[in-house]
């Protein structure tokens with residue numbers, strides 16, 4: 001069979017690889033995109049962002065129905081039942097639609113070919129594709145972009161290899177709602193899915209090794225969310241070490257040492273193991289190249305070039321932060337760079353993220369602690385959503401906004417919000433941080449009423465009113 005001869009080989013059709021391939025092909029380059037999964041979309045579409053948010057949407061609506069009386073609506077609680085197969089079917093249909101749409105978009109680019117199969121590097125300019133039908137094809141390329149993502153990290157705990165122990169992928173296909181769910185790991189995935197299953201009626205316990213849930217998140221917001229979750233009936237055990245999981249015919253028992261050094265047990269009919277993700281370099285043939293990797297991921301320089309000239313890497317496979325939008329942003333910057341156009345590679349201090357908890361946590365840029373660690377002098381403007389018109393109308397007024405800015409320059413360094421809808425106000429935060437704007441730029445922009453974005457203005461106004469030094473005039 002004839003070999004593929006292309007300018008660019010992109011391995012991995014997730015949020016990192018697919019936009020990179022499309023941007024290069026849109027500029028007329030010959031590109032081969034290889035994906036081993038069921039379609040284009042990667043972890044984000046099939047096992048991550050989208051399915052977990054589909055579950056979350058069903059439970060958000062369930063919460064609203066249960067709280068209907070607060071809004072003057074009478075909905076008998078007994079009339080609301082959960083059709084779990086229906087939730088799974090809705091997920092299946094959305095995933096299918098999105099994956100088909102992604103494939104359609106690629107077919108509009110004449111110089112882009114998409115193949116489904118597993119790709120392995122044979123040398124710095126040659127690879128082998130094993131197609132789904134088990135046939136092989138050789139690929140000769142000038143440059144490659146590795147975008148193979150990440151896979152769940154499974155810690156070496158006795159008893160993890162059992163059908164009742166799930167990772168973030170298999171839990172999204174679970175065919176029933178467990179009565180008792182023990183979640184090992186209190187990071188974003190553990191928190192989001194913990195609240196989902198708690199709302200669906202599972203008795204949920206989270207076992208977290210750190211001093212609180214959501215390690216890198218602003219302390220105050222993470223602790224507030226932790227209290228909210230405990231108030232809702234989720235058991236959260238911090239500073240604990242899981243030792244083993246044993247299984248009987250009907251139950252699994254997680255043995256752990258608690259923060260006081262006492263040996264404890266938590267029994268469950270499902271266990272979710274979400275202790276992080278590791279970069280996916282399996283089956284990639286890196287040993288046939290000079291590409292270096294360690295436990296954090298493939299080692300790249302500031303332009304995402306690996307140790308092998310002509311081979312680049314983007315997204316989860318190069319390590320934290322592991323987010324879909326980050327992978328895409330890296331991929332698009334890399335494509336511009338390869339096309340010899342001006343490119344700005346993303347830096348972690350300008351990243352944004354949302355934890356789809358209830359209420360949501362929106363994160364942009366640096367926390368106060370991170371700013372201090374970076375040698376900056378941060379000041380924090382605060383706003384309590386208890387006083388906010390839109391939050392009161394929503395019936396979700398327990399929350400806080402913190403805008404971290406630099407003393408002197410007043411440049412916005414970070415924005416952190418705990419409120420239902422936080423995700424939708426982070427775009428403003430991203431623009432402010434990316435463009436190095438001062439807080440005065442917020443105060444001068446007219447924000448519509450009544451919306452959550454007004455919180456930015458309210459926080460800044462009180463900070464400026466209380467600021468010891470006169471504020472510099474806006475650069476806008």
Ligand SMILES: Cc1cc2nc3c(=O)[nH]c(=O)nc-3n(C[C@H](O)[C@H](O)[C@H](O)COP(=O)(O)OP(=O)(O)OC[C@H]3O[C@@H](n4cnc5c(N)ncnc54)[C@H](O)[C@@H]3O)c2cc1C
Nearest residue numbers: 012014015016036042043044048119149315316322323324
């Ligand atoms: C439960 C969960 C929830 C999440 N929620 C969010 C969220 O709300 N927001 C957010 O931004 N991020 C979220 N993420 C993270 C997000 O999914 C990832 O950061 C993102 O998918 C990374 O994109 P990527 O392109 O680097 O890798 P991936 O999406 O993992 O794509 C890599 C692709 O490469 C393919 N591949 C691997 N090896 C080969 C090979 N040898 N040959 C061919 N193909 C190969 C894989 O099949 C895969 O499709 C979540 C993750 C999980 C697990």
